[in-house]
Amino acid sequence: MSKLVIPHIHKTLGGAGFFSKISETGEVEDIKVNVLEGLRQIEGILIGRRVFEAPLVISRICGICPVSHILNACRALEIALDVKISPQTERLRRLITSAQLIQSHSAHIFFMSLTDFFDIKGEENLIKKFSKETSAVLDLRDFGLRVIETVGGRTVHPMTLRVGGFTKVPEKGDLKKILVNYDKAYKAALMLVKLFETLEYPQLKRETLYASSYEENSYPYSQGQKIKIGDEILTRGDFFSNKIEESLKSFPVKKVLYKKEPYMVGALARLKNNRNNLDKESQGFVNSFWKKQGIGEKEFFTNNFYNIYAQAVEILYLVKQVKKDISALEKEELKPAFVECKEKKGSGLALLEAPRGILMSYLEVGRDGRIADCSIITPTAQYLNNLEADLVVMIPQIYKLSKEKKIKRIKTLIRAYDPCIACAVH
Amino acid sequence: MNKKIKEKMKKKIAIVSLTACEGCQIALLDLGKRFFNLLKKVELVDFSLLEENAFPKGKIDLVFVEGNPITDEDLAILKKVRKQAKLLVVLGNCAALGGIPEMKNYQGKKKTIRHIYKNTKNIANPDIKEINNFVKVDFTIPGCPINNEEFLKYIKVLLTEKTPVMPMKPVCSECPYRGKENCYLRKNIPCLGPIIYAGCDAVCTKNNFPCYGCRGFLPNIKPEYFLKSLKKMTNKEDIEDNLEIFGLKDNL
Numbered sequence: 001m002s003k004l005v006i007p008h009i010h011k012t013l014g015g016a017g018f019f020s021k022i023s024e025t026g027e028v029e030d031i032k033v034n035v036l037e038g039l040r041q042i043e044g045i046l047i048g049r050r051v052f053e054a055p056l057v058i059s060r061i062c063g064i065c066p067v068s069h070i071l072n073a074c075r076a077l078e079i080a081l082d083v084k085i086s087p088q089t090e091r092l093r094r095l096i097t098s099a100q101l102i103q104s105h106s107a108h109i110f111f112m113s114l115t116d117f118f119d120i121k122g123e124e125n126l127i128k129k130f131s132k133e134t135s136a137v138l139d140l141r142d143f144g145l146r147v148i149e150t151v152g153g154r155t156v157h158p159m160t161l162r163v164g165g166f167t168k169v170p171e172k173g174d175l176k177k178i179l180v181n182y183d184k185a186y187k188a189a190l191m192l193v194k195l196f197e198t199l200e201y202p203q204l205k206r207e208t209l210y211a212s213s214y215e216e217n218s219y220p221y222s223q224g225q226k227i228k229i230g231d232e233i234l235t236r237g238d239f240f241s242n243k244i245e246e247s248l249k250s251f252p253v254k255k256v257l258y259k260k261e262p263y264m265v266g267a268l269a270r271l272k273n274n275r276n277n278l279d280k281e282s283q284g285f286v287n288s289f290w291k292k293q294g295i296g297e298k299e300f301f302t303n304n305f306y307n308i309y310a311q312a313v314e315i316l317y318l319v320k321q322v323k324k325d326i327s328a329l330e331k332e333e334l335k336p337a338f339v340e341c342k343e344k345k346g347s348g349l350a351l352l353e354a355p356r357g358i359l360m361s362y363l364e365v366g367r368d369g370r371i372a373d374c375s376i377i378t379p380t381a382q383y384l385n386n387l388e389a390d391l392v393v394m395i396p397q398i399y400k401l402s403k404e405k406k407i408k409r410i411k412t413l414i415r416a417y418d419p420c421i422a423c424a425v426h
Numbered sequence: 427m428n429k430k431i432k433e434k435m436k437k438k439i440a441i442v443s444l445t446a447c448e449g450c451q452i453a454l455l456d457l458g459k460r461f462f463n464l465l466k467k468v469e470l471v472d473f474s475l476l477e478e479n480a481f482p483k484g485k486i487d488l489v490f491v492e493g494n495p496i497t498d499e500d501l502a503i504l505k506k507v508r509k510q511a512k513l514l515v516v517l518g519n520c521a522a523l524g525g526i527p528e529m530k531n532y533q534g535k536k537k538t539i540r541h542i543y544k545n546t547k548n549i550a551n552p553d554i555k556e557i558n559n560f561v562k563v564d565f566t567i568p569g570c571p572i573n574n575e576e577f578l579k580y581i582k583v584l585l586t587e588k589t590p591v592m593p594m595k596p597v598c599s600e601c602p603y604r605g606k607e608n609c610y611l612r613k614n615i616p617c618l619g620p621i622i623y624a625g626c627d628a629v630c631t632k633n634n635f636p637c638y639g640c641r642g643f644l645p646n647i648k649p650e651y652f653l654k655s656l657k658k659m660t661n662k663e664d665i666e667d668n669l670e671i672f673g674l675k676d677n678l
Contacts, residue, residue, distance in 0.1 A: 010478035013448055038445035038496025038550050040527040044541035048533070050667060056638075057671075060526045063449025063571065107455065111476055122477040123470075127462065138458045145456055153633035155456045156449040156571040160633050167634035251549050374541075422447050 001029065004395075004403070008036065009411055011112040013064050014421025018410055020391070026399030028392045033384055033414065037425040039252040043374045046363075051077060051163065051343055054363060054371055059157045061376065061426040064107070067100035067148060068354035069376075070161045072361040075223055077163045079348025080365050083341045088332060089165040094222040095325040096151045096161070097352070098318040101221060102144035103155075104355035105267070105311040108418045109196065110137045113308050116412040117199045133195060136188035140315070143178070143185035147322060150174045164339030172334060175326050182323050189316040193285050196312040197292055202409060204303040206393045208386065209261055210269035211239075213353050219277040219317065221270070224351040227358065228273040229258060236351040240360055246377065253424045255384050256377060262385035265357025266418065267310035272301050282317040289313075304390055305416045311355075343369030354379055356418055380417075380424035387417050433469075437487040437585050440472035441517075442507055444500040445527075446493025449571040450518035451475055457574050464581070486510045488584055490567075492517040494527050495560060497550045508561040513584060517577075519570035519640045521557045524673035526570075528554040532670050556673070565589045569626055570640035570672060576625050596620050596644060597637050601628035610636045614659040616668060621649045640672040649678060 006018040015036030021029040042061055046054055058073040059066040071093055078085060110133070115126050127134045145155045150170045152158025160167045213224030214233055227239045234243065246254035257263075271278075275286055289309060290296055300306055347364040357379030366372035390413060398409050443451060454461055455475065471482045489511035495501045508514055519525040530538040531553050539546050557563055565584065567577055583590040597619040603609045610617035610631065617636035619628070623644055630637055643649050656665050669675040 008474070010474040011476065013475075015443075015474070036497075036499065038494070038500060039539070039542070040445060040494070040496070041530050041535075041538050041542055041551075042526070044538035045526070045529045045533070047538070047541050049529075050664075053667075053671065057526055057529075060447050060449070060570070063447040063452040066447075066449065111455075122479060123462075123465070123473075124477075134462070135459070138462070142458050145458075153635070154571075154629055156453045159630050159635040248543060248545070251543060425445075 004406065004410075006407055006410065009414055011415060012419050012421065013062070013423070014419075014425065016414060016419055016421050018414065020395065022395060022399070026396040028395050031388050031391055031395075033387055033391075033419075035253055035421045035425055037252070037421050039425055042426045043376060046371045046374045049371050051081075051341075051365060051369060051371065054374070055162060056159070058361070058376065061378070062420060062423045063156055064104050064420060065100060065354050065356070065423070066157050067096050067152065067161070068352055068359055069361070070158065071097065071223075072350045072352040072359050073363060074161060074163045075350035075352070076348040076361045076363040077365070078341075079350065080346035080363060081163070081341045081344060082346070083164050083339055085165055085339065086335075086337055088329070088335065089337045090223075091325055091329060092151055092166065092169065092337070093161070095322060095329070096148055096158075097222050098321045098325070099144040099147035099151075101355050102315055102318050102322070103141050103148065105315050106137055106141045106144070106192070108355075109192065109308050109311050110134075112418070113412075113415050116408070116415060133191060136184075136191055139181065140185050140188035140192070140319070143181050143319065143322070146178050146181070150178060162338065164341050165337035167338060169334045169337050172330060175329060179323060179326055182319075185319050189319045193312045193316050196309050197285070197289050201293065201303065201305045201309075202412065203397070204305055204390060204394050204413070205299070206302055206390055208302060208304065209258065209263040210272040210301065211258065211263045211265050211358060211382075212269040212273045213351060213358065214273050215277070217277065219270070219274050221314075221318070221353040224353065227351065229263060236360065237349055240349055240362065240377070244377075244382075246381070253381050253384060256382045257385055262389045263382065264304060264386045265379045265382050266307055267314050268301070268304060268307040269357060270353060271310045271313065278313070278317050279320060282313050285313055285316065304386075305413060307418065308416050311418070347373070356380055356383075356420055356423070358382060376426065378420070378423040378426065380419045380421065383417060384419070384424065387414065387419070436467065436469040438469045438471045438482070438485075439488040439490070440482075440486050440507065441470075441490045442472060442492070442503060443474070444491065444493035444504060444521070445496040446520055448475070448492065450492045453571040453574045454577065457578065460578065464578070468585070484510065485512060487512050487587070488515065488581075489513070490515050490517050491521055491557060494520045494525065494554055495557070496527070496552060496554070501560065504557065504560055512587065513564045513589070514561065515565045515567060515584060516557050516563050517567050518572050519568065519672050522566045522568050523642055523677065524554045524556050526671070528673040528676070529670050530554065532675065568623060568641040573626050573629075575627075592623065592625060594644060594646075595624040597622045597624050597626065597628050597631070597641070600624050600626070601631045603631060616656045616659050616665060618668070621647060621652045638668055638671050639674050643674065643677055
């Protein structure tokens with residue numbers, strides 16, 4: 001028996017570590033993806049606080065995907081308080097959600113995961129090898145960030161997104177300005193898809209249960225109603241209340257199982273369940289990727305290294321969605337969009353696709369108008385079990401490699417998942 | 427100058443995160459090309475978001491620290507980087523004032539954690555304290571998140587081994603509604619602008635969101651007088667709640 005330990009896996013959000021015990025024959029006897037963050041107790045902190053504080057506090061769960069956390073908290077409270085939002089608010093929210101995915105994905109696949117496919121370390125060498133691409137990706141990410149800033153007020157912890165709508169709606173002129181850089185962003189997104197199409201992805205084969213929001217006629221990255229897991233389609237309430245279980249033993253992360261099984265969420269899960277609702281061009285890239293890599297649907301959806309490519313495809317799709325939504329908004333009169341809500345007793349469960357997958361936020365308001373209960377299930381908490389299950393399958397296959405190569409491969413898989421430990425622990 | 431010598435003369439900087447949302451680091455990344463241009467002029471010895479080098483030994487010119495020390499490891503990292511740092515700068519509201527996680531201090535921390543875990547035996551649950559309770563802090567870049575433009579301004583000074591001086595101005599000095607009808611205070615809505623450090627470009631009030639003071643009280647003022655005046659607008663409980671959000675209450 002030998003131990004293989006990676007104390008700190010860099011280039012993940014929040015700190016992760018890896019621990020394993022491996023037998024003489026390469027079988028995994030024990031495995032754990034550790035978290036290096038303390039518990040901030042965001043859910044506990046909110047109990048007894050005023051309703052308007054909830055989105056503000058929940059935003060601070062994560063600095064990379066605050067938009068997703070805020071919007072889902074707002075939606076949960078709108079359900080709790082019977083607040084109806086306008087179609088325009090809905091569209092503005094979808095716009096900022098697209099931007100959230102673009103900026104998070106592009107930071108992840110380019111600055112965190114890409115070096116794993118080459119013998120290069122650190123941002124300095126990455127920039128040297130891919131100088132043109134770095135510049136393009138920074139422009140692309142900036143395209144997303146300007147949307148968040150224009151609609152949300154600032155890029156990290158935007159403050160305009162509130163229960164009932166927005167404290168302030170953007171100026172049309174400012175939205176128009178974003179589109180000045182559309183061509184640049186679109187070209188950069190194409191470049192990224194093509195770059196990630198040519199990478200040599202490590203082999204991995206494990207039947208995986210994929211879960212994502214599901215809509216019949218659209219790609220469901222915005223507010224969701226239903227969840228598709230495997231071949232089943234469930235309401236979000238059924239999924240949350242009856243089918244999944246959070247473990248209290250895996251503190252400080254409550255790791256989640258679906259009917260006692262691990263499952264995968266995120267970009268690859270969204271492609272699995274909804275790729276037919278992507279635009280033709282993005283769908284075409286998925287198909288040509290399979291051809292170029294010499295794989296089919298089955299291989300694609302049993303190897304979670306491909307999550308990276310799935311994110312690249314989503315960026316391309318979402319850059320175009322940003323243009324669509326802004327163009328539609330330009331034709332409308334942008335109205336002040338803040339619905340005053342009466343605080344009353346109630347509860348709401350909201351579902352949204354955050355960059356890393358299904359985010360569920362449950363909030364309860366008490367008779368006193370204060371938060372009475374709060375539960376937030378983040379994507380990383382959901383897929384940590386799946387990540388460990390993948391590692392159990394992969395490690396015996398790479399057992400004969402040098403220690404250095406083994407460590408590199410393990411880090412590559414962990415980073416391909418794009419874990420956000422800050423979200424997982426909160 | 428010889429390229430090698432130039433490289434050697436570059437200042438070493440580290441950006442270290444304790445338990446945090448990492449939003450202040452992301453705010454740096456959000457500077458895009460301007461952040462990467464800055465990196466060309468320094469030697470980035472630690473920034474785990476972008477690189478995976480082992481933490482260096484020896485002196486580091488500038489260490490930025492984000493987040494709260496919650497676990498024992500957080501505290502060990504904080505003490506270690508203090509020893510190695512020529513200048514230690516804290517980034518953001520959590521490190522500077524305790525931030526959102528400090529709210530639990532007012533709730534009875536044993537009660538707060540029980541909403542999340544029934545068995546709390548092995549989970550780190552210390553009182554949340556500002557970083558200057560544990561180590562000496564040379565400079566603070568405040569805010570939740572930090573204003574990345576301000577970071578660019580101050581790092582220039584910090585790289586000359588001096589500590590910058592922040593202008594003694596309140597948020598109101600940057601607020602477009604100052605003295606106007608739609609000033610929150612005129613509308614009888616509590617806003618902490620008059621007693622809070624400027625430098626955020628009043629980004630919240632500009633976006634129709636009152637100031638809750640994430641940048642901290644201006645030094646050498648008595649916030650109590652101003653806070654008393656808010657009692658005309660709302661009750662004591664609301665005022666206290668407002669002060670708890672970004673860790674101001676224990677600084678009174």
